[in-house]
Amino acid sequence: MTEETREPQRHTGFLLRRAQQRHVxxxxxxxxxxxxxxxxxxxxxxARRPGLAQKEIGEELDLDRSTIADVCVRMERGGMISRxxxxxxxRRNVLHLTERGRAELKRVVPLVDEVQVTxxxxxxxxxxxxxxxxxxxxxxx
Amino acid sequence: MTEETREPQRHTGFLLRRAQQRHVxxxxxxxxxxxxxxxxxxxxxxARRPGLAQKEIGEELDLDRSTIADVCVRMERGGMISRxxxxxxxRRNVLHLTERGRAELKRVVPLVDEVQVTxxxxxxxxxxxxxxxxxxxxxxx
DNA sequence: GACTAATACTCAGTGCACTGACTATTTCAT
DNA sequence: ATGAAATAGTCAGTGCACTGAGTATTAGTC
Numbered sequence: 001m002t003e004e005t006r007e008p009q010r011h012t013g014f015l016l017r018r019a020q021q022r023h024v025x026x027x028x029x030x031x032x033x034x035x036x037x038x039x040x041x042x043x044x045x046x047a048r049r050p051g052l053a054q055k056e057i058g059e060e061l062d063l064d065r066s067t068i069a070d071v072c073v074r075m076e077r078g079g080m081i082s083r084x085x086x087x088x089x090x091r092r093n094v095l096h097l098t099e100r101g102r103a104e105l106k107r108v109v110p111l112v113d114e115v116q117v118t119x120x121x122x123x124x125x126x127x128x129x130x131x132x133x134x135x136x137x138x139x140x141x
Numbered sequence: 142m143t144e145e146t147r148e149p150q151r152h153t154g155f156l157l158r159r160a161q162q163r164h165v166x167x168x169x170x171x172x173x174x175x176x177x178x179x180x181x182x183x184x185x186x187x188a189r190r191p192g193l194a195q196k197e198i199g200e201e202l203d204l205d206r207s208t209i210a211d212v213c214v215r216m217e218r219g220g221m222i223s224r225x226x227x228x229x230x231x232r233r234n235v236l237h238l239t240e241r242g243r244a245e246l247k248r249v250v251p252l253v254d255e256v257q258v259t260x261x262x263x264x265x266x267x268x269x270x271x272x273x274x275x276x277x278x279x280x281x282x
Numbered sequence: 283g284a285c286t287a288a289t290a291c292t293c294a295g296t297g298c299a300c301t302g303a304c305t306a307t308t309t310c311a312t
Numbered sequence: 313a314t315g316a317a318a319t320a321g322t323c324a325g326t327g328c329a330c331t332g333a334g335t336a337t338t339a340g341t342c
Contacts, residue, residue, distance in 0.1 A: 008182040009201065012257050012269065013164035015276040017178070018203050020161045021299075022280065023154035024328095028300085037158070038328065041149040055290060060150065062159050065291065067329050074327075091290040091337050116153050122278050128153065131275045135156040137263050138272065139163065162329075165298095169330085179298065196320060208299050210321065215297075232307050232320040 019119075026118040031111045035104055038063070039075055040112065043105040046081065046097050053092040054083075080104055160260075167259040172252045176245060179204070180216055181253065184246040187222065187238050194233040195224075221245055 008014055027037045035043075041061045046052065052060075058068035072095065075081045080101035086092040097105070120128040149155055168178045176184075182202045187193065193201075199209035213236065216222045221242035227233040238246070261269040 008185040008253075010273075011253065012260060012273055012276075013161075013168065013178055014182065014202075015273060015280065016157060016161045016164050017298090018280055019276050020154075020157045021203065023157050024300080027154065036327070037154055041155065044149040053290075061155075062162065063328085064330065066293090066331080069291070069293095070328075089290085089338070093291070112149075112152065119153060120279060122281050123275065127275055127278065131272070131279070132151075132153055132156060134264065134268055134272045134275065135153075135160050137268065138261060139156065139159055140263050158328090165329080177297070194320075204298085205300065206321065207301080207323085210323095211298075230308070230320085234321070 023115070023119050026115050030115045030118060031108055033104075033107075034078065035080075035108060037115075038071055039080070040105070040108055042068075042071060042075060042095075043080065043097065043101055043108075046095055047102070047105055050096050051094050053086065053094055055092070057095060075101075164256070164260050167256050171256045171259060172249055174245075174248075175219065176221075176249060178256075179212055180221070181246070181249055183209075183212060183216060183236075184221065184238065184242055184249075187236055188243070188246055191237050192235050194227065194235055196233070198236060216242075 024037065031040075038061065042057055045057055045060045049056075054068050054072055055065065057063075057072075058065060061068070063071070072081065072083055072093070076083050078100075079098055082096045082098055083093045084096075086094045116128075120131070123131065165178065172181075179202065183198055186198055186201045190197075195209050195213055196206065198204075198213075199206060202209070204212070213222065213224055213234070217224050219241075220239055223237045223239055224234045225237075227235045257269075261272070264272065
C-alpha cells in the first residue's frame, strides 16, 4: 500500500533547502560585489542599533555565537564594521558600521527588494505574502 | 514616509534561511547518528535507481557537481555507498548502496516523517500542505 | 573576600553549497 | 581520422552553520 521509500524530493525540508538555495542564487545575481545576504543583515541591524555586541546581532539574525563571530571577522577584514572590546564589560565586542559599511548598505538597500521579487517570480503578490505568513508561523514568529 | 532601511528580518529570503535552519535542527534532534538530510536524499534516490552517476544524483537533489562530489566522498568514507568508474563511460562514477547504506536507510525512513511533523508543529495540516504547494510554485516545480 | 555561576567570545573540527580552473574522456563535425 | 566541443569529475578557495572545548571576565552567593 504505502511506498517503501517516500521520495525525499517531496519533503518540506527538501523544498526549504532548495528555496533557500534559490534565494542565495538570486542574491548573487542581483547584488553584485562581495556582500552576502547575511552580511547585509548585519549592516541593516547595525544601522539602526549601533554598538550592539556580537551576541545580540546573532540573536537578531538567528545565528549562533560561532557563526556570527565568523561573519563579523570577515566583515571587519573587509572594512565594513569595527569590532572593539567594550570598556564596561570586557567580555563583549561592540560593533559599529564604518564609512565603507554605511556606503555599502546604501548601495544594497534598493537591490534587496528586487531579490525578493526575483525569488518569488512564480508567485502572485498574495501567494508571496501568504508564504511569508506561513513561514513566520512555522518559525513561531 | 518610507523607512530608511527595511528590517532584514522580514524578507522572504531571511525567513527561508531560518526555516531551513530549523529543519536541520529538527533533523539532528530526531535522527540520531551521523547521517544528514542531504545524505538521506542520496540513499533514498539510490535505493530506487541504483547505478546512477554523481551528476544524476546531483540533479535529483538540486546540488551542483562539487557539492554532490563532496557528499559522495563523505558517504563512501562512511561506508554507505560505493563509487566505481563506469566501464562504458569512464568519465562517470556510478554509485550503489552498500549493505550499511541499505540498513541506514531502513533505520532512517520512519524517522523522516517525524522530522516534518516537528518542523511544522506550528502549522495545521492544511497550512503545511499549502506551504509545500507555495514552495513548489516558487521553485517552478 | 573567595568560590561558583553565568556570560561573551575564541578556536578546532565537520558539513553543505557555490565558483572558477583544471583533467580526462567521449562525441561530433568536418 | 583528426581537431573542437561537450561532458563528468577533481581540486582549491570562500562563506554559512553547527557542536564541543576552552579562555576571560563578570555577577552572584556564602
